[in-house]
Amino acid sequence: MVESSFVITREKTPEGLLLKLQGALNLQTAEKALSELSSLIKSGEKLSLDLGDVSYIDGQGVAVIIELKARCAARKAGFEIAAKSAVCEKMLGLINTDKILPELPVYRRQAGFLEQIGGATIAIYEDLKEIVRFVGDCSIMIWEAILSPSKIRWRAVLTTLESTGVEALPIVCMIQFMIGVILTVLGKSVLGMYGATAFIPDLVAIALAQELGPLITAVVLAGRSGAAYAAEIGTMQVSEEIDALRSMGFEPGHFLVLPKMMAAGIAMPCLLIFGNIVALIGSVIMCLLTTDVTLPAYVREVYKAVSFSMFTEGLIKAFFFAVLIAGISCMRGMQVRGGAESVGRCTTAAVVSGIFITILTDALFTILFHPPF
Numbered sequence: 001m002v003e004s005s006f007v008i009t010r011e012k013t014p015e016g017l018l019l020k021l022q023g024a025l026n027l028q029t030a031e032k033a034l035s036e037l038s039s040l041i042k043s044g045e046k047l048s049l050d051l052g053d054v055s056y057i058d059g060q061g062v063a064v065i066i067e068l069k070a071r072c073a074a075r076k077a078g079f080e081i082a083a084k085s086a087v088c089e090k091m092l093g094l095i096n097t098d099k100i101l102p103e104l105p106v107y108r109r110q111a112g113f114l115e116q117i118g119g120a121t122i123a124i125y126e127d128l129k130e131i132v133r134f135v136g137d138c139s140i141m142i143w144e145a146i147l148s149p150s151k152i153r154w155r156a157v158l159t160t161l162e163s164t165g166v167e168a169l170p171i172v173c174m175i176q177f178m179i180g181v182i183l184t185v186l187g188k189s190v191l192g193m194y195g196a197t198a199f200i201p202d203l204v205a206i207a208l209a210q211e212l213g214p215l216i217t218a219v220v221l222a223g224r225s226g227a228a229y230a231a232e233i234g235t236m237q238v239s240e241e242i243d244a245l246r247s248m249g250f251e252p253g254h255f256l257v258l259p260k261m262m263a264a265g266i267a268m269p270c271l272l273i274f275g276n277i278v279a280l281i282g283s284v285i286m287c288l289l290t291t292d293v294t295l296p297a298y299v300r301e302v303y304k305a306v307s308f309s310m311f312t313e314g315l316i317k318a319f320f321f322a323v324l325i326a327g328i329s330c331m332r333g334m335q336v337r338g339g340a341e342s343v344g345r346c347t348t349a350a351v352v353s354g355i356f357i358t359i360l361t362d363a364l365f366t367i368l369f370h371p372p373f
Contacts, residue, residue, distance in 0.1 A: 005029075008036055016046030016078060022053040025061030034064045038071055046078030051088040062091060134331045138261070141253045156259035157266075164225045164260075165267030169274060172220050176208075176275035179216055180282030183207060188290055197291045201301035204283045209310045213276045215362055218321035221268060222354030226329035229260050230350035233333025234343040242334075257330040261323050268322030269315045276314075317365050324361060325354040 006029035009020040017040060025033060041047055049065070051057075065081070072079035084092065145152050187200040207213075233256055236242050242252050280302065287293045332350035336342045 006033055008033070010040070013046075013048070016048065017042070018048045018050060018082065020050040020053065022055075024056040025051075025054055025064060026056060026058045027060045030060040030064050033061075034067060037064070037068050041068075041072055041075055041077050046080070047072055048080050048082040050083045051081060052083040052085050054085050054088050057088050057091050065092075130335070131328075131331065134327065134334075137253055138257065138327055141251075141258055142261075145254070145258060151254055152262070153255065153259050157262050160259050160263035161267055163228070164221070164263050165270055168220065168224055168267070168271060171224070172217055172271045172275045173278040175216060175220060176213070176279040177282040179212060180204060180208070180279030181286050183212070183279075184283045184286040185290075192291075198293060198297070198301070200287060200291065200293065201283070201298045202305040205280065205302040205305045206310065208276045208279050209306050209314045211362070211366075213272050213279070214314050214317040214321060215358065217268065217272050217275055217318060218325060218358040218362075219355055221264065221271070221322060222325045222329075222358060223351055225264065226325045226354040227347050227351050229326060229329040230333040230347045231343060233257075233330055234336035234346050237334065237336040238339060238343060252334070257327070260330055261326040264322040264326035265319050268318045272314060272318040313365075313369050317362065320361060320365070321358050324357050328353045328357055 006021070006023040006025060009022070011018040011020065019037065019040065021033075023029070047068075049068075054061075069079050081092075183204045184200055187203045188197055191197055191199055191203070233242070236256075242256075245252055245255055284295065284298050287298055288295065329350040332346045332353065335349075336346045
C-alpha cells in the first residue's frame with residue numbers, strides 16, 4: 001500500500017525560500033501539497049524544492065510540480081528543483097516539463113549599483129575587444145583584396161551599390177532639401193538682425209560642405225543600409241548559412257563583408273554630392289522667396305565660400321563614415337546568436353553603434369582638419 005503522509009519543511013536562504021518535501025506526493029496528498037506550496041510563493045523571490053526525501057511520486061505529483069512552476073512564473077518568482085530522490089529522478093525523467101510549459105526566465109538577484117557599473121564596464125570592454133578584432137580582420141581582408149582584386153565579388157558590389165546608393169538617393173535628397181530650407185530660414189532670422197542676409201549662401205554652403213552634409217547622409221546610411229546589412233547577415237547567421245559558407249571553403253568576410261564596405265564607400269560620396277546640390281537648391285528657393293538675394297549673387301557667394309579643401313574634407317569624411325558604418329553593421333550581424341529576437345537586437349545595436357561612431361569620427365576629423373590649438 002502506498003503511503004499518504006506528506007510534510008513540508010521551510011528553510012530561508014539568501015536567494016529565497018528552500019522547501020524540503022518528505023513523504024509521498026501522490027493523488028491523496030497532491031491537492032493539499034499544491035495549496036500549501038502555492039501560499040509560500042512570493043513575487044520576486046526564488047522558490048527551491050528539495051525532493052531528496054520524497055519516497056513516492058505519481059503523475060498527480062508531477063502535475064503539482066508543473067503547476068507550481070507555472071504559478072511562480074505568473075508571479076515573476078524564481079523556481080528550481082534543488083535535489084531529487086531516485087524515485088523523483090525516474091518519474092520526472094519520463095516527462096519533459098519544459099515541453100509542457102514555456103521556458104521560464106532565470107531568476108537573478110537584483111544587482112546593486114556598483115555591480116551594475118562593473119557589469120556595464122565589462123560589457124563595454126568585451127565589445128571594444130570584438131571591435132578591435134573585427135577591424136584587424138577587415139584590414140587584412142582589404143589588404144588582400146588590394147593585392148589580389150580577383151578575390152572581390154564585383155557582381156555583389158554592384159548589386160549592393162544599387163541598393164545602398166541608387167535606392168537611397170530619393171530619401172537623401174528629400175532630407176537634404178529640407179536641411180537647406182531650414183538653414184536658410186535660421187540664417188535669415190539671425191543674420192537678418194544685422195542686415196547680413198547676403199551671407200546666407202556662405203553659411204549654408206560651408207555648413208553643408210564640411211559638417212551637415214556628410215553627417216546627415218551618414219545618419220541616413222546607418223539607419224537605412226546599416227540596418228539592412230545587420231539584418232541580412234544576422235538572418236544568415238540564424239539560419240546557419242554562414243556556417244555553410246565556411247564548410248564550403250568560403251571566407252564570410254570576403255564573401256559578405258567586403259562587397260558591402262566597398263559599395264558603401266563608393267555610394268556615400270556620390271550621395272553627399274547629390275544631396276548637397278539638392279540642399280543648395282532648397283536654400284536658393286527659400287532665399288529667392290524670403291530675401292533680396294538674387295540667383296547670380298547666391299551662386300557667386302557659394303563659389304567664393306567653398307574652397308576645394310572644404311569640398312575634399314567633406315568627401316573624405318563621407319568615405320570613412322560609410323566604411324565604418326558598413327563594417328560595424330556587418331560585425332553586429334555576425335554577433336547574432338539565437339533566433340529572431342537576437343536579429344532585432346543586433347540590428348538596433350548596429351544603427352546605434354553606426355550613428356555613435358559617425359559622430360565620434362566626425363569630431364576627430366574636425367579636430368584634425370581644424371586644430372584648436
